[in-house]
Amino acid sequence: MIYFSMGELYLNTAYGTMINYWDGTAHYCMYLMMVTAIVWNQGYREIGLYWVGSVMNSIVVFLPGNIAGKFGADLKASYLLNMPYIIFPLLGAYRFLQSRKPVNIPKEQLKLRQNKSIFQRPFDLVMVIYLVLSCAFSLLRMLAAMDSPIPFAQTYVKFYEPYLLDPVIYPKLQMLVYWFYFTPYRLCAIYGLLYPGCEWMSDWALIHAGAAIQGQFSHIGSSLHSRTPYILRVPINTRPTFWVINLALLVFPQLLAWRCLTKPAFFVKQSNKPKTN
Template identity: 50%
Template sequence: MELPPLARGIAALSLGAVPVSYALNQLAGLSHPLGVALASTLILALLFVAIHGLSHDEISYDPLYAVFGVFAFTSVVDLIISLQEDGYVVGFMEFYTKDGDPYLRTAHGIFICYWDGTVHYLLYLAMAGAIRRRKRYRNLGLYWLGSFVMSIMVFLPGNILGKYSSEIRPAFFLTIPYVLVPCWAGLRVFNQSPEPTCCPPAMVQEEHKKGLLQRPADLALVLYLILAGFFTLFRGLVVLDCPTDACFVYIYQYEPYLRDPVAYPRVQMLVYMFYMLPFFGLAAYALVVPGCSWLPDWALVFAGAIGQAQFSHMGASMHPRTPFTYRVPDDTWACFFVCNLLYALCPHLLAFRCLRQPAFFLRPLPPGSMAHLKKQQ
């Protein structure tokens, strides 16, 4: 499929990260952490100026175009970093991973770079293309927002609390815009008008009358969410050093990665417990009680969040960069993989259900509205 004009433009600018990273890697002056931070800041500033000059109309229409353009560039950089750390390419970003962000060399760091360089990159191209064609991209934006925020919520605290906390360099402060920009972008995405639905009022009323037993797919989702909630709570207790035998067996025989001195897996499980667990409960409620119009949007946000989180967590659990004693044992690998894959699928299935048949979640019309509509017909 041919990419839309803007997507091609952003793709061309972002691919400039390949020669730029190679050229910077050859400069001996970047062997100092402060030099890495200053060079990175200068490049991002020049990139922003170039995007603003080349696409002023698009930025006037939607300022997020500039954000997607800059972040697409950094996504290519992240992909180069992950490929380099796995030995597929050499001579590109050694200066940055050595003197800029050494925590990107961890298994978790490698996999968030893979996710950013593939999934996020494609989302940037798709959303940029939508802006150029003056199309809606709200659903894509909500998925990206959840994914991006989750990566930041785990990565930054993990850097500060884990065994790499003593290696924080000046380049770490470049993540401050990565915290602020999603807040601003999230507000703009949520304020966009929702995708139009083709659900007549009669269909909405009919769906609201159906009980949970009359909706077997929703019943299965509710049970799915309850099981996912118990799994979330259990792993949260595991990383909090719960002394029960079940937690002891699980952390040593099924997910020893949760004991890794890098703080990422522990932070990830705590984020799950404090954010995903309440969402699972609220989502189950919204599948029982009609008219919870907030669920489709938040289902997309949490689907993006758990997609990114599970990809990074599962990958890091099995990556050679993780010490052997903390990797998933061979005899329990299948159980670990199936449980975590099903956990990742849960919010995606919920988001798909909300988008495919949204009538149950639409708010009912006021009492006199139906009669007024019938008179108009």
């Protein structure tokens, strides 16, 4: 409690509480899994990419929010303790992305999978629809967080997510991350689901899934937390809609990552090199 009051005051906010919960549970479990894999001499690339996405989303929102929000004038030297959480995930991301191994799938199976149109792959079609809708919804929430005078943005922030206007500024930054970082990825993922041979899909789907679950966990929890002013919490009568929207934004990235990992044939680039005797 002394550290919270004398060191990092912003950890007493609803958002600070939620990221501490996430660090102490989800990130801790990821660390244990990676350490166990190292001890057993096994690979941990997938969980590493997932961890990179989760940590980077947390840091991209948390560190600027500490400076730009209402606690910016009370920063202490303890703020610098967060710097390693920038360096190590970036180094890890570079290493994991550079260590991708080729997937060995028979050429006949590749042709069979990759010759199917999007309408012959119902799960992928659902993912494309989700990605399109999530891009549109990210624009709506970004406008609402920036207090745009556009009527539908004002209606959304008033009746569904008033937490977006919290002066701690974390929700605004999260919505900006969703729009300026998640949306370009989602557009690329739509391309990857429509056209075969995009080998990067599995790696970036894992990073996106880790970032999405961390961002949504913190956002959902903060929107309902007792440390958020009552007038900025989600109204009781619109909470069912709030839960449906935000859980969809949490669950669908996990399903996309699962699809890319378990059935990667569509994303394998076919080799055009002729065989030599």
